[in-house]
Amino acid sequence: MLAPTDYEAILLSLKVGVVATILALPAGFATAALLAYGKFRGKTMIEIVVNLPLTLPPVVVGYLLLLLLGEHGALAPLLHFLGLRLIFTWKAAVIASVVVGFPLLVRAIRISLEAIDPALVRVSRTLGATRRDALFSIVVPLSMRGILAGSSLMFARSLGEFGATVLVAGNMPGRTQTLPLAIYEYASAPGGERAAGVLCAVSVAISVVVLFFHEWLGRKAAQRDRGR
Amino acid sequence: MRLEFSARKILGDFALDVSIAAPGDRVGLFGPSGSGKSTIVNILSGLVAPDSGRIVLDGESLFDREKGIDLPPELRRIAVVFQHPHLFPHLDVRENLLFGWKRCPPALRRIGLDPVIEALELETILPRAVHHLSGGEQQRVSLGRALLSSPRLMLLDEPLSALDDSLKYRVIPFLRKTFDDFAVPFLFISHSLMEMRLMTDRVAVLDRGRVVEETGAEALAVGRMGAGGAAYVNLLRLSVPRMRNGLSVYRWGGTELAISGGGKAGETVFELSARDIILFRKHPEAISARNLLDCRVIRLHEFDGRIGIELACGGERFIAEVMQETATELDIRPGTVLYAAIKASAFREIL
Incomplete structure (x- = not known):
């Protein structure tokens, strides 16, 4: 029913989603913390930059990434020096996902950070916790709901990513073709309706699983916060 | 306990300029709200750095602007009990109690879990989530948690003002006995003259960021006779x-x-x-x-x-x-x- 390249597209989509989410998490948490607790000039500017990919068409994001990471892009000398080739590889798809999903991740974590009573951190310090200790024993556990919510949103967004990915990673079956790109290809070629339909069904199934997982984790974290 | 505290701190249009030499184990800090009591708590516990000054506790410098000393809160071993219990919501009662204990170097641990559980009558609530505790229980857990960090000094920042009178008078003997039993010196901060008289021996009186008087708790009550129209x-x-x-x-x-x-x-x-x-x-x-x-x-x-x-x-x-x-x-x-x-x-x- 499915061609080998279709399986590869499904696996690649999952891989890109997982890698993008894991890579974005530390920076997403740090950015959320900066925006939640930081008091500095230029904070609004950072907020705008972080949220920009949310409002820009993904194609614009892709094009800007192309200008940055392409053969003659702004970062080309650095990438050459590091021996890295990102453009038209699955890694570029990861970068595209990170950029478009980042605002969702930051937003969810930031909301949960802002809900933490800052006095709890102060109390933990007077009880002997270092800054780092307070971060991992108080802040991270209490923002876990936001971290999980943000991660699953980001993962879901990555699964659906099309516009930026097609520009920076291309649409090479077996190499950079993700699920949405495969569906696009089937849908735009005559006779591909059936295969497109099957992949759409797979896409729906993955999304339902992710959303179930998201709900389940959220409920578990809420139970824990409300008390066992 | 010997505490030498002198600090200056400007916060917006409020200026704190305070010098307190507190000998004794039951010292009060008395003053109306806005007089700088909480700022002193934050400076003493290391949560806020003063603009200048010096804090010496039992011979150890905790803060000295001139010498560049500023011990972080976790090394000062000064625990604070606030008006609100501020229990950690993701931990149960036992985990809350042990939070400071685990972080106190073993050689410095003077107070163990069992005596605290017994003194504060916490046995039955140990496995409970903190959301399921009454206000009084929460405050007891908060007190126990602070004691278990084996502090050199405890700051009690208006710990009774959220309680009504009858509950307050039930808690005071409890507090006095607990601090006596565990030999923990404390600085008791309040705007209530009656609480000062029941909890402390010596009192520093604060007004608009300055210490205006250092006196005995009873002498303070006599001196304030008629204040606010109430009878002595x-x-x-x-x-x-x-x-x-x-x-x-x-x-x-x-x-x-x-x-x-x-x-x-x-x-x-x-x-x-x-x-x-x-x-x-x-x-x-x-x-x-x-x-x-x-x-x-x-x-x-x-x-x-x-x-x-x-x-x-x-x-x-x-x-x-x-x-x-x-x-x-x-x-x-x-x-x-x-x-x-x-x-x-x-x-x-x-x-």
């Missing part, structure tokens, strides 16, 4: 009563007091309003009040139209309050002998 309240610590005709009779200096109520073994603290004492120049042959004390005037304290008369009676002292006019009519002056009549029901048991 005498506190009598009495023990070992015997029963007579339905009244508890306590020895008080060289005399006896008959009190309705009371009667429990051990020390009881009674309050007696200075306005509930009736004074006679001559012995009234027959009166309904159960207590008639033979006293001598030591000192007069004048304040807006009223006079607080400090009286000595059988080695004890107390204060009665009368209108200025009455004092003139009775010709009351230091040395005058008076008879003080007090009804048995005028005493109110508070602790």
Whole structure:
């Protein structure tokens, strides 16, 4: 029913989603913390930059990434020096996902950070916790709901990513073709309706699983916060 | 405990400039809200750095701007109990209690879990989530958690102001006993004169960011007589009563007091309003009040139209309050002998 390249597209989509989410998490948490607790000039500017990919068409994001990471892009000398080739590889798809999903991740974590009573951190310090200790024993556990919510949103967004990915990673079956790109290809070629339909069904199934997982984790974290 | 504290800190249009040398284990910091009490708590515990100053606790410098010393909060071993318990919501009672204990270097641990559980009666609630605790239970867990970090000094920042009076008076003996038992010195911060008198020996009085007075807790109460229009309240610590005709009779200096109520073994603290004492120049042959004390005037304290008369009676002292006019009519002056009549029901048991 499915061609080998279709399986590869499904696996690649999952891989890109997982890698993008894991890579974005530390920076997403740090950015959320900066925006939640930081008091500095230029904070609004950072907020705008972080949220920009949310409002820009993904194609614009892709094009800007192309200008940055392409053969003659702004970062080309650095990438050459590091021996890295990102453009038209699955890694570029990861970068595209990170950029478009980042605002969702930051937003969810930031909301949960802002809900933490800052006095709890102060109390933990007077009880002997270092800054780092307070971060991992108080802040991270209490923002876990936001971290999980943000991660699953980001993962879901990555699964659906099309516009930026097609520009920076291309649409090479077996190499950079993700699920949405495969569906696009089937849908735009005559006779591909059936295969497109099957992949759409797979896409729906993955999304339902992710959303179930998201709900389940959220409920578990809420139970824990409300008390066992 | 020996604490030397001097700090200056500008916060917006508020300026704190305070110098306190607090010897003793039960020190009070008294002042209205906005006088800088909480700023001092934050500076002492290391959560806020002063602009300049020096903090030395038992010979160790915690902060010294000139020498560039600024110990972070986790190394100061000064625990704080706030008005609100601030329990960690993701941890159960036991995990909350052990938070500071786990982070205290083993060699410095002086207080163990079991004695604290017993003293604060926490046994039954140990596995509970903190959301399921009553306000009083939460405050006890918060106190236990602070004690278990084996602090060198405990800061009690208005810990009683969220409680109503009856609960407050149940908590105070509990607090006193706990701090005595575990030998933890404390700085008690409050805007309540009564709490100061019940909890502390020495008091620093704060006003608009400055220490305006350092005095004894009782002397502070006498000095503030009439403030806010309320009557001065005498506190009598009495023990070992015997029963007579339905009244508890306590020895008080060289005399006896008959009190309705009371009667429990051990020390009881009674309050007696200075306005509930009736004074006679001559012995009234027959009166309904159960207590008639033979006293001598030591000192007069004048304040807006009223006079607080400090009286000595059988080695004890107390204060009665009368209108200025009455004092003139009775010709009351230091040395005058008076008879003080007090009804048995005028005493109110508070602790």
